[in-house]
Amino acid sequence: MDITAIKLQYNKILERYKTAEAWLDSPKRVDREIQKWMPEFEKIVDQINLLLFAIGDHTTDEAMNGFKMENEISKKYTKVSLNKRRERRE
Numbered sequence: 001m002d003i004t005a006i007k008l009q010y011n012k013i014l015e016r017y018k019t020a021e022a023w024l025d026s027p028k029r030v031d032r033e034i035q036k037w038m039p040e041f042e043k044i045v046d047q048i049n050l051l052l053f054a055i056g057d058h059t060t061d062e063a064m065n066g067f068k069m070e071n072e073i074s075k076k077y078t079k080v081s082l083n084k085r086r087e088r089r090e
Contacts, residue, residue, distance in 0.1 A: 003055065007067040010051040014066050017044050 001009075020041050024034055052063060 001054075004069070006051055006054050007069060010048070010055065011066040011069065013044060013047050013051060017048060020044055 020037070023029070024037065024041060052058060055067075058067075
């Protein structure tokens, strides 16, 4: 898996983490509900840690808010589409 794919996966898991955190922190939740879902929340945290380790160097902002991917993704897909155009011409 390349670094762009790992960062995309991280951003996806980070959104899941934020949703789970908001749900768990809601005053509507009772302890029994929280305890039921805590193992799943811990799995999400483990995934985040593994992905950050795979990414390597990152800022606190990137860890907390995700990676800005627009430029990396557009560059990657631009290269792919240019290569496909060249292949068609040949």
